[in-house]
Amino acid sequence: MSGKFSNQVAVVTGASTGIGFAIAQALLVEGAKRVYITGRSAGTLEAAVAKLGDKAVAVLSDVSSQVDLDKLKATIEARHDQLDAVFANAGICEKNPLGETTEATYYNVFDVNVKGVFFTVQTLLPLMKDGSSVVLTASICSSNGMEGLSLYNASKAAVRSFARTWANELKGRKIRANVLSPGFTRTPLMDNGLKMSAGEIEALRQHVEQITPLGYMAQPEEIATAALFLASADAKYVNGVELMVDGGLSQI
Template sequence: MSGRFFNQVAVVTGGSTGIGFAIAQALLAEGAKRVYLTGRSAASLDNAVATLGERAVAVVSDVSRQADLDALKTLVQQRDGQLDMVFANAGICEKNPVGETSEASYYTMFDINVKGVFFTVQTLLPLLKDGAAIVLTASICSSNGMEGLSLYNASKAAVRSFARTWANELKGRKIRSNVLSPGFTRTPLMDNGLKMDETQIQALTEHVSAIVPLGYMASPDEIATSALFLASNDARYVNGVELMVDGGLSQI
């Protein structure tokens, strides 16, 4: 590895599994001094840290709760003082067919996927160094109308919008804000959020192989490499963009 993140400190929300875990693992492999992982499951976080090692710090934290975000900020401030980057990655994906969606489902989706992203960044902003990087995880669903996912699609469109505004609003501090929008990726969201069984996942895998130009579904590691690019000095003149990491699906 290149050591692009030597001695740097990062927060990765939703970092215990899937894309967030892959981002954290890649950061540490590239020399990060410390990576704070957040999530709602202590067991999942403990498993992640057992794999990642002592430079990973598990923080049980719900991004939809301001008190949890304040506690995260205090911990980072006491231990490291400042941050080089924030990956606002935590999110959920659940089906909500129109006509069958409860008000509670709406609030849950937007509290985590939209409110959670906004207040994660706002809370940690005072700790970010000038010239730091913010990477928001959205989805290719931010710009399409995938059936049965109207709340998820809309929440990710809001995340994409945040990056545009923050790229402008934080220009005085030279803090870059970009969006990572994965395509079909095999993560626990399929099992835990979308409640897909193995037969359904296999059928989706075959469907993805047929419609994606590169011919397969991504792994979290393949998405993480693009996240690290956006946070790195390699992307020092990249600001406010949405990087579609989808094997070419959104381009055809």
């Protein structure tokens, strides 16, 4: 532990499990004073806080709901906290083959992945310190055309675009906005979002081992270390970038 986030306060959305949980855990290990975590399942959130400890504050929140985001803001204000970092991490992934996609699926993906990211940052912006950091979770899918995932791919491209604009728009307050784009990572998204079977996940793992230069599928903790880098003082001159954390897959 280096204490790079000593006495800092952060928000991590979608932090019940997976990459978000790993980010929250890493922040606390690095000395964070308090980490607010959000999720849509009360049970999963409670389990996450039980693992993270009393410096984690769970807020039941759907990022696609402005009412829920306002409650998150009010919870932070009630503790008189100001934010050093916002990790807009919450997102969903659903298969949507062209020709079979419903309007409801379209709105579901874009409401969480695009609207949710935008209004998370906008809502929490008044609580952010000058010189603080925004880290948006996108995906390597933001710049490729993975079959059957056109809505997910496009939504993550929008997230990447937000960081470009916000890096410029927030320059007066020296707030940095960067994008974290993971590659194939073993998270509950595969089970719950994509509804993959154990056999399908194992087949994907073997495929990833073949196509990725580093030869394996990432764990959430490996993505979290990159997220913390982007939010830390180590990256104080890094702004508006997309950091691909994918074992080199997008570079070949």
